[in-house]
Amino acid sequence: MFGGRMRRRRTVSLTRETQRSPPPAWPPPPPSSETEEARSERHHKEREAKRVNAAIEKQIEKAREDKEKRKSHTKILILGQSESGKSTILKQFQLFYAPQAFRVEAEAWRAVIHLNLVRSINLILDIVATTITTGAPRETMQSALSISPPSSRWGSGGASVLSAASSAGSDGHGRNALNSSHGQGPSVKELRMRLSPLKHVESILVKRLTADDHSGSVPRPPSRGSSASSTLTTESTSSSQYARASEVIVRGGSGWKELVRRGKQIMQGREWQRDEFDDARQILHACREDVTALWSSAEVQEGLRNEGVLLRNQSGFFLDDAMRVAAIDYEPSFRDILKARIQTMGVEEHEVVVEAGDHPFTGEVGSTWLFYDVGGSRHQRAAWAPFFDDVNAIIFLCPMSGFNEFLVEDRTMNRLLDSFTLWKTVCGSKVLANVTFILFLNKSDILRAKLEAGQSFVKWVRSYKEGQNDVTHVSEYLKSKFIAIHKSSSPKKRPLHVHVTCALDVERMAKVIVSVREVIIEANLVESTLL
Numbered sequence: 001m002f003g004g005r006m007r008r009r010r011t012v013s014l015t016r017e018t019q020r021s022p023p024p025a026w027p028p029p030p031p032s033s034e035t036e037e038a039r040s041e042r043h044h045k046e047r048e049a050k051r052v053n054a055a056i057e058k059q060i061e062k063a064r065e066d067k068e069k070r071k072s073h074t075k076i077l078i079l080g081q082s083e084s085g086k087s088t089i090l091k092q093f094q095l096f097y098a099p100q101a102f103r104v105e106a107e108a109w110r111a112v113i114h115l116n117l118v119r120s121i122n123l124i125l126d127i128v129a130t131t132i133t134t135g136a137p138r139e140t141m142q143s144a145l146s147i148s149p150p151s152s153r154w155g156s157g158g159a160s161v162l163s164a165a166s167s168a169g170s171d172g173h174g175r176n177a178l179n180s181s182h183g184q185g186p187s188v189k190e191l192r193m194r195l196s197p198l199k200h201v202e203s204i205l206v207k208r209l210t211a212d213d214h215s216g217s218v219p220r221p222p223s224r225g226s227s228a229s230s231t232l233t234t235e236s237t238s239s240s241q242y243a244r245a246s247e248v249i250v251r252g253g254s255g256w257k258e259l260v261r262r263g264k265q266i267m268q269g270r271e272w273q274r275d276e277f278d279d280a281r282q283i284l285h286a287c288r289e290d291v292t293a294l295w296s297s298a299e300v301q302e303g304l305r306n307e308g309v310l311l312r313n314q315s316g317f318f319l320d321d322a323m324r325v326a327a328i329d330y331e332p333s334f335r336d337i338l339k340a341r342i343q344t345m346g347v348e349e350h351e352v353v354v355e356a357g358d359h360p361f362t363g364e365v366g367s368t369w370l371f372y373d374v375g376g377s378r379h380q381r382a383a384w385a386p387f388f389d390d391v392n393a394i395i396f397l398c399p400m401s402g403f404n405e406f407l408v409e410d411r412t413m414n415r416l417l418d419s420f421t422l423w424k425t426v427c428g429s430k431v432l433a434n435v436t437f438i439l440f441l442n443k444s445d446i447l448r449a450k451l452e453a454g455q456s457f458v459k460w461v462r463s464y465k466e467g468q469n470d471v472t473h474v475s476e477y478l479k480s481k482f483i484a485i486h487k488s489s490s491p492k493k494r495p496l497h498v499h500v501t502c503a504l505d506v507e508r509m510a511k512v513i514v515s516v517r518e519v520i521i522e523a524n525l526v527e528s529t530l531l
């Protein structure tokens with residue numbers, strides 16, 4: 001009432017103003033002396049102003065429509081420490097719901113797989129070169145790369161073969177054990193020379209993948225809408241040259257895939273220009289036999305072992321498949337793409353639109369799932385919180401195989417312990433009180449391999465009294481621990497859905513995804529009925 005009277009009084013006073021002096025017309029009339037040229041320019045400016053205005057209005061309308069649409073999307077936040085398998089799980093969802101869109105990305109993944117392969121080779125070349133020069137094992141390299149228990153880091157032979165070779169085996173002409181060919185194929189030294197162009201290949205691949213680097217750009221939280229541009233870059237902050245050589249980082253979004261495709265299209269449009277990218281593939285192809293020879297060299301294997309470098313245990317390992325991956329007509333398989341490693345930086349938003357396909361959810365074709373894939377290393381976790389606001393479900397990953405590993409960013413922190421602490425924090429969040437909680441106890445295949453190889457779980461986890469050193473009992477034990485933390489830390493009672501997973505296993509993951517879908521849809525229904 002009060003407001004209404006105020007408005008009326010204002011109207012009256014305005015009306016009186018109007019009567020005294022009429023408001024100036026808008027736009028103001030042109031001066032009577034306006035020349036033809038000035039009129040034409042004025043008309044041009046008016047048209048331009050209208051065009052800009054219309055564009056802004058269209059953008060506002062689109063943003064409003066997008067916001068409305070997003071309300072109907074299912075939003076899932078994937079959390080967990082670095083290398084727990086978050087981005088791999090996302091790939092599984094993409095493969096399951098939108099295989100055709102996923103297939104289109106194969107070209108981009110090939111570049112990543114090649115980079116993963118080339119980085120492994122260059123790392124070996126660096127190690128071989130450094131060890132030959134200094135003759136001493138490098139602590140920095142061990143700490144950056146090896147995740148083996150301290151006791152098994154050094155070979156049973158005691159002193160490093162590489163260091164022994166350079167101190168005792170040198171013949172005074174700079175030759176040592178690694179330089180001799182033993183008359184069978186090229187020597188390691190020869191292979192080093194022949195594989196040196198792979199440094200250039202690495203820089204070409206990195207350059208292509210980082211072509212429009214907007215450092216630090218990350219998508220905004222879902223509540224504020226929109227995904228953002230992305231960029232992929234090499235790590236620049238690590239103090240260890242070896243850590244830098246082994247990891248590639250992608251910043252928020254997935255624009256790097258577009259970069260690879262765009263570069264290709266541009267080159268196809270100008271065929272007379274040679275594409276550096278294709279050159280890189282050719283060089284890698286030409287080097288593939290030498291790559292295999294280097295990797296299978298007993299000297300290199302022993303040297304790596306004595307240096308404590310367990311390349312097979314590392315993410316993005318393709319050396320065993322070098323001949324296939326470096327073939328000129330190589331098309332990445334789904335499994336290759338699942339194995340390809342890029343470290344996520346910031347928070348990426350991925351839109352997955354359900355395609356018609358083998359799955360039974362025909363009613364859901366065309367519907368959208370939004371996934372938020374986060375960087376899991378410690379310094380990135382502060383960026384997660386803004387995304388808690390507006391999600392339907394959390395998928396939290398714990399890599400079970402990390403029981404005897406340490407975080408790359410903190411060599412004193414056991415991976416399993418870190419997962420427990422992180423899980424406790426996430427469970428305790430009040431903002432997430434009503435969100436569906438799903439836990440993946442991941443990397444079950446690596447856990448199995450470790451236990452079967454005789455690595456003792458109880459040696460690292462003293463509270464594991466059950467004692468049976470097999471994947472079934474260990475995963476049951478971990479499951480009970482996570483359930484207990486969830487129960488004691490959650491602000492209110494809520495169900496928890498737990499799955500033991502291997503993120504590389506397409507068939508088993510399809511079953512897990514079906515089950516995850518069911519709980520999320522069910523929770524969404526319950527929520528909409530309550531509203």
Ligand SMILES: Nc1nc2c(ncn2[C@@H]2O[C@H](COP(=O)(O)OP(=O)(O)OP(=O)(O)O)[C@@H](O)[C@H]2O)c(=O)[nH]1
Pocket residue numbers: 080081082083084085086087088089314315316317338339340341342343344345374375376377442443444445446501502503504
């Ligand atoms: N063997 C095996 N490898 C896995 C499994 N899950 C993930 N990986 C591999 O582990 C590596 C790391 O996985 P990512 O998905 O990149 O890890 P992430 O959690 O996204 O890591 P950040 O982006 O650093 O936070 C990749 O090379 C995956 O292929 C698994 O269950 N078994």
Ligand SMILES: [Mg+2]
Pocket residue numbers: 086087088342343344373374375
């Ligand atoms: Mg990731």
